[in-house]
Amino acid sequence: MKDWTFLVCCFLLSWSIMPVNPQILGKLEHSQKVLETPPLEHPTPPAKLPSHNPTRSFWIDSSPDANPLAGHGSKDPLPSEADICIIGAGITGVGVAYHLIELLNNASLSVKRPLRIVILEARDFCSGATGRNGGHLTPAAFLEFSQRQKLFNTVEAIKSYELEQHTASLLVKIIEENGWASDIDLVEGGHVNILFTEKEAKYAHKDFDMARQAQLNLDGVEWLSKEEVEEEYGAPYPGFREPGHNVWPLKLVTKLYQHAQAHAGQYASLSLHTRTPVTAVTHETTDNSSTYTVVTNRGSISCSRVVHATNAYSSYLLPFLAGPAGIIPTRGQVMATRASVGTDQIKTPSWSGNEGFAYWFPRPVTNDTENPLIIIGGGREAVSPSYELYVDDDSETHPLVGQALREFLPSVFEGKYDPDSEPEMEWTGIMGYTKMGDPFVGPVAELLVANPDGDLYKKQYIAAGYAGHGMPRAFGCAEVIAQMIFAEISDKEWKEPDWLPQRYLTWNRRVE
Numbered sequence: 001m002k003d004w005t006f007l008v009c010c011f012l013l014s015w016s017i018m019p020v021n022p023q024i025l026g027k028l029e030h031s032q033k034v035l036e037t038p039p040l041e042h043p044t045p046p047a048k049l050p051s052h053n054p055t056r057s058f059w060i061d062s063s064p065d066a067n068p069l070a071g072h073g074s075k076d077p078l079p080s081e082a083d084i085c086i087i088g089a090g091i092t093g094v095g096v097a098y099h100l101i102e103l104l105n106n107a108s109l110s111v112k113r114p115l116r117i118v119i120l121e122a123r124d125f126c127s128g129a130t131g132r133n134g135g136h137l138t139p140a141a142f143l144e145f146s147q148r149q150k151l152f153n154t155v156e157a158i159k160s161y162e163l164e165q166h167t168a169s170l171l172v173k174i175i176e177e178n179g180w181a182s183d184i185d186l187v188e189g190g191h192v193n194i195l196f197t198e199k200e201a202k203y204a205h206k207d208f209d210m211a212r213q214a215q216l217n218l219d220g221v222e223w224l225s226k227e228e229v230e231e232e233y234g235a236p237y238p239g240f241r242e243p244g245h246n247v248w249p250l251k252l253v254t255k256l257y258q259h260a261q262a263h264a265g266q267y268a269s270l271s272l273h274t275r276t277p278v279t280a281v282t283h284e285t286t287d288n289s290s291t292y293t294v295v296t297n298r299g300s301i302s303c304s305r306v307v308h309a310t311n312a313y314s315s316y317l318l319p320f321l322a323g324p325a326g327i328i329p330t331r332g333q334v335m336a337t338r339a340s341v342g343t344d345q346i347k348t349p350s351w352s353g354n355e356g357f358a359y360w361f362p363r364p365v366t367n368d369t370e371n372p373l374i375i376i377g378g379g380r381e382a383v384s385p386s387y388e389l390y391v392d393d394d395s396e397t398h399p400l401v402g403q404a405l406r407e408f409l410p411s412v413f414e415g416k417y418d419p420d421s422e423p424e425m426e427w428t429g430i431m432g433y434t435k436m437g438d439p440f441v442g443p444v445a446e447l448l449v450a451n452p453d454g455d456l457y458k459k460q461y462i463a464a465g466y467a468g469h470g471m472p473r474a475f476g477c478a479e480v481i482a483q484m485i486f487a488e489i490s491d492k493e494w495k496e497p498d499w500l501p502q503r504y505l506t507w508n509r510r511v512e
Contacts, residue, residue: 023408025196027381028355034385036324036435044323044390046315049277050122051395055427057132058336058375059250060124062425069125069254074275078299082118084485085294085301087278087317088309089121090130091470092463094253095478096307096485097270098260103486104267115268115489118301120294122277122313125257129311129470131250132394132429134334134359134377136350137171138191138244139164139472141221142211143204144437152503154214160438161216162499167476172245175252178259184251185364189348190220191244194229194237194412196354201238208240219243233347234413246350246361249471273298281306281317283456290458307481308444308462311470312392312432318444318462325511327432327440327465329392333401334377335423336363337409341416343372356468357381358408373424374417379404394428402426434465441477442484442506449510461485462506477504 038044060067084100086093097117104115121127140161148157175186195201212218220243230236257272264270273296280295294301308314312329315322339346343365350361360376380387382404405426410419434440440447445457461484463477480500487494502508 024381031387046319046322047313047392054394057427058425060131073273082116082303084117084305085303086119086307092474093309094257095475099479099482101260117270119272121274126253129429139168141242145207145211159501164472166499168472185248187246191350194239194353306460311464312430314464330431330433331388331391335426337423339371431468432465433467437467439465441504446507
């Protein structure tokens with residue numbers, strides 16, 4: 001214990017010679033207060049449908065074959081009936097279909113006919129947050145542990161990280177078992193969290209200590225002194241390294257859909273209709289059976305169950321989720337910029353810093369002479385006090401956020417990025433934030449404190465509100481929704497996974 005205390009003291013003493021960082025730092029606490037405060041416009045209007053002309057994302061638009069399913073099913077006639085309508089074709093919506101088909105195939109139920117699963121997407125396939133994010137697949141190791149332990153309890157705090165470990169490891173397993181790694185640019189480079197301020201370092205060490213005392217699995221976590229980070233990467237700040245991957249998210253979700261579609265077999269049928277925005281979900285009860293009508297711009301589908309996998313846009317169809325008690329659309333900005341040096345100096349890890357306001361990683365290079373393309377997102381701290389909250393328009397970028405992103409890497413890694421260089425691409429995407437920082441998962445009806453029309457939402461489900469941290473959580477939350485639906489149709493009791501935090505469940509997240 002004395003050795004550990006000595007190391008921490010040495011770590012913190014290095015702050016006496018820290019360089020001045022020109023970035024806007026220490027805004028996390030203030031942004032959280034803004035997130036929890038009702039906006040001046042009250043009641044808060046629900047989200048709008050996704051914009052018709054979104055900015056061009058690297059993942060979607062950098063090559064003509066990046067999105068082979070872009071307009072899939074957009075001209076095919078809609079089925080008049082389905083068993084399950086999934087609204088949203090990102091990692092959550094496709095994940096629900098994937099897990100459902102896996103469950104059906106493994107159970108070998110005796111069915112009269114295949115379960116008809118339909119995915120509806122407002123724009124092109126996977127063109128929402130999943131197709132516009134930073135490309136990270138890194139489960140949180142321990143940050144925020146002490147706060148979660150204080151707000152909830154030790155078991156709940158531990159499950160926060162177990163869910164992310166489960167989700168990320170399951171995705172990597174699926175990728176490797178199916179031989180998709182090279183197709184989706186899976187890179188296991190680890191993740192470095194850089195600590196710019198003494199306060200940030202102090203909280204990180206507190207989280208680590210509390211997590212270690214609670215016996216959270218901290219395998220792979222390695223503290224790095226300022227000297228170690230500077231020598232290896234060229235940034236004069238301390239930090240820590242944790243396990244992590246990067247992926248081409250759109251290509252991953254494409255593979256997941258294609259796999260699910262190919263394995264639907266005798267127990268399920270799966271269809272996808274892009275460019276088919278859902279404008280309403282209505283409810284009817286006839287002959288003691290309950291059905292929903294999912295209304296789109298191309299016609300309507302009658303179905304028995306609906307899954308809301310629309311994340312930031314959830315309140316468009318579920319208006320009671322508008323505002324701080326629900327899901328707040330929040331615009332994130334990302335750009336692709338070229339480093340001035342090669343991978344031998346940039347290395348391969350992904351990064352985050354400034355309390356999570358900045359995140360970046362180098363794309364794989366095709367040859368040794370190529371300088372890597374860096375995907376960097378964040379910069380919302382530059383537009384305080386709004387932080388791009390309540391912005392659901394991804395058709396434009398914010399100039400101040402763009403300036404912060406352009407200045408960030410040259411200021412942190414001196415000589416490795418040209419401060420006058422312009423990005424090769426720059427885009428925005430809409431994240432879904434919650435004041436708790438955690439998603440809503442489960443039956444929609446359970447969200448409502450007062451629900452006089454109990455049948456209205458009885459067989460509707462939601463997994464949404466990932467607060468900018470969806471890649472290591474959404475696929476696991478989709479698995480929970482699939483398990484709930486499977487338990488219902490097979491007349492079995494749903495059993496809660498050991499890794500699922502209780503607070504995610506809708507019956508623990510009531511909305512007025």
